Amino acid sequence: DARFRFDSVRREKGFFLHSGRGEQGRFEAGQQVACRVDRDFRMATARNHTATHLLHHALRRVLGQHAKQSGSHVSAERLRFDFSNPTELGPDQLREVEDIVNAKILENDPVIGTQMSLSEAREAGAIALFGETYGDIVRVLSIGDYSRELCGGTHCESTGQVGLFRITHESSVAGGVRRIEAVTGLGVLERLRRREEQIGHVCRVLRTQEQDLERRAGELLGEIRALEREVQQERQRVAQQLASGSLLDQAEQIGDVRLILAVLGGRHAELRSAADVLRKDNERVACALASTHSGKVALVTAVSGDLVARGLSALRMATAAAAILDGGGGGRDDLAQAGGADPSRLEEAFDEVRRLVRENFGGDAATNRA
Ligand SMILES: [Zn+2]
Structure with a gap:
């Protein structure tokens, strides 16, 4: 029984090249194999991918039509989305973007991929990536009636499968280009658990309960300042x-x-x-x-x-x-x-x-x- 694990896929001259490493046994030419997709991994990636489309839509609603995608990276763990905007996003804007994406997730809108010719896609108003080259036949990814983008990626069947969307980071990549990093689904749960563990740890160190944490930290800082003054005097x-x-x-x-x-x-x-x-x-x-x-x-x-x-x-x-x-x-x-x-x-x-x-x-x- 031979086994091979695929780690990455890339496209070259119209072919999809899969690469990875043999984990067990040997493979011979002509041998029949069964391929299986790691479902948890695939779904985690799909959630992040579908969320980038929702994020793109939300950014354009909050910031304006100039907030165009200029790059993105999607993995099973997180998503990264670069877009044009002259200034940093404030906390209120980030919250609004996050709220819109999560509202769309809760609406559970269908996510549908359709193959069509590039000119048909243009007529349908699909957003293409600037600088990207496309074949004659393209795949248009539609979400509800508000998002239509050219995309060949792996996706959820409906927005509800994304689960939950949480922005983790906003930063600058270049002049006029901002980057948002975010997590979805189980990634949000994982983050929440880690935060709660951290808070629990801090509570144990400061010998207090979670509901008293802020008060306790304030008290301790006050004590330290008073001691510092005393020492200096x-x-x-x-x-x-x-x-x-x-x-x-x-x-x-x-x-x-x-x-x-x-x-x-x-x-x-x-x-x-x-x-x-x-x-x-x-x-x-x-x-x-x-x-x-x-x-x-x-x-x-x-x-x-x-x-x-x-x-x-x-x-x-x-x-x-x-x-x-x-x-x-x-x-x-x-x-x-x-x-x-x-x-x-x-x-x-x-x-x-x-x-x-x-x-x-x-x-x-x-x-x-x-
Ligand atoms: Zn996509």
């Missing part, structure tokens, strides 16, 4: 404490300037508040405060007003450090910041800041760490 408090106390103790003396180079926890905001306190509450103080997290460096430089007047610039310090840290910086002469992607060179960046301060005030004055 706490970090700033610590940064300010540091700035008013232990950081000054670490200062190194360069001429009459106290220079503070330190690595702290926190991010830009906390570094900035520490640097701000240092520069405002003191004279003859310059600092470069840095922190590292997830492979990045944040650095804030600050200079007290009297030193700015004497020509020292926090911005120049930040820019020089950023160049070494493989990043960028910005700010003012009294307060600036830099970010960088190379934390391993932080000490080098500090050295550069030290050099700048020395250049301004050091002369050959003694330099030592406190």
Whole structure:
């Protein structure tokens, strides 16, 4: 017993070429075979195919006659339909299109394929695909009295067999061409089940019931925001404490300037508040405060007003450090910041800041760490 499975069909020079792979045994020329269509697969494809005709009709009703088909792809799982329209479809338009298609499905209109000559088809007002070449005899697919298109595809016998139609995606393919993706029949059921599983999963994770899900998610987001605020306030408090106390103790003396180079926890905001306190509450103080997290460096430089007047610039310090840290910086002469992607060179960046301060005030004055 030999068996062969067909995967695809294409048309070439008037012949239909089926291709696939042997699953069992061998075939000989002249052998008699029984061919069977996979009914579930065929029906799923037919549902999606018939739905593209309904979709085309609905789009022209909602958007206007310019919404012409410019391509489509139908499989057992889904359908894809490209059409001309200058703008994105809004949610209301998509809903209207979906409603029209589903109304036509519920009306259960007959779907009838008729062979006729191309000129007869044109007279009957059938829509042909632009750019497609047709033979002398064509198949016109009619649905009710509202859709008539040239089509050789596999179809439902009536629209009711489509079951249900649901748009899953609307996007742009090219200028003036939009794409709608959709599912039908069991595909909609499958999607619905997946959504319900997702919602069930989220409910379990958030420890709530489905009817309370939105309220619970809102509550949790509120809690997270409040906690974030608390953490930030706490970090700033610590940064300010540091700035008013232990950081000054670490200062190194360069001429009459106290220079503070330190690595702290926190991010830009906390570094900035520490640097701000240092520069405002003191004279003859310059600092470069840095922190590292997830492979990045944040650095804030600050200079007290009297030193700015004497020509020292926090911005120049930040820019020089950023160049070494493989990043960028910005700010003012009294307060600036830099970010960088190379934390391993932080000490080098500090050295550069030290050099700048020395250049301004050091002369050959003694330099030592406190
Ligand atoms: Zn068709």
